[in-house]
């Protein structure tokens with residue numbers, strides 16, 4: 001484990017096209033692509049959610065996809081839904097703020113008090129994890145120490161994926177490969193953020209498993225931080 005403080009074990013799980021994209025085009029919901037997942041792979045996704053203590057996606061994924069992030073296709077408990085949202089500005093009618101499962105919104109010290117109060121009034125837990133923006137290492141520590149989260153899965157999007165990898169907070173990656181090419185130089189891919197400058201900065205992975213799940217190839221990697 002790369003981090004020095006206690007944190008959850010983290011799995012990044014994502015559906016990606018053959019050209020590494022997460023959605024049809026910038027601003028489009030990934031739910032459109034998810035319709036083309038094999039039923040067996042949908043089951044795998046929901047079984048994975050049920051096996052994890054918490055699930056995290058970025059605030060922009062909530063704005064665009066309006067995800068529920070619950071376990072629906074298999075028996076089992078929905079994980080704690082965790083959304084980093086520095087200004088507490090996801091819509092108050094977002095599905096993730098509904099009663100289907102517990103939700104924790106991580107905000108920064110700059111989040112307006114009325115927004116935080118409105119979220120709490122909906123029964124949502126709000127924690128401050130950073131001064132100007134949400135600091136992911138601190139959030140991981142809070143989830144581990146204060147909420148007993150031992151296993152966390154993240155389901156994107158690319159901005160959150162990049163920050164989590166950059167902070168060396170991801171242990172494993174599981175990809176569901178969709179047999180499509182969507183193209184588009186600004187179409188979100190698995191990892192966004194800043195480009196790297198040298199090969200020394202490449203994040204190395206160890207392919208540990210690959211298998212068919214229905215008609216989808218699934219690949220599993222360990223993340224090797226130096």
Ligand SMILES: NC(=O)c1ccc[n+]([C@@H]2O[C@H](COP(=O)([O-])OP(=O)(O)OC[C@H]3O[C@@H](n4cnc5c(N)ncnc54)[C@H](OP(=O)(O)O)[C@@H]3O)[C@@H](O)[C@H]2O)c1
Nearest residue numbers: 015022030058059060061085086134156157158159160163
């Ligand atoms: N295929 C898939 O598996 C899959 C899964 C998920 C999403 N997607 C797609 O991905 C796209 C959205 O991705 P995105 O890159 O725009 O957004 P994102 O990664 O979902 O969310 C990023 C946002 O999270 C908030 N955030 C707060 N603290 C953060 C921190 N420390 N590090 C990172 N983010 C932090 C920021 O919003 P604030 O500034 O408001 O705090 C940031 O803009 C959508 O098109 C969606 O459909 C695809």
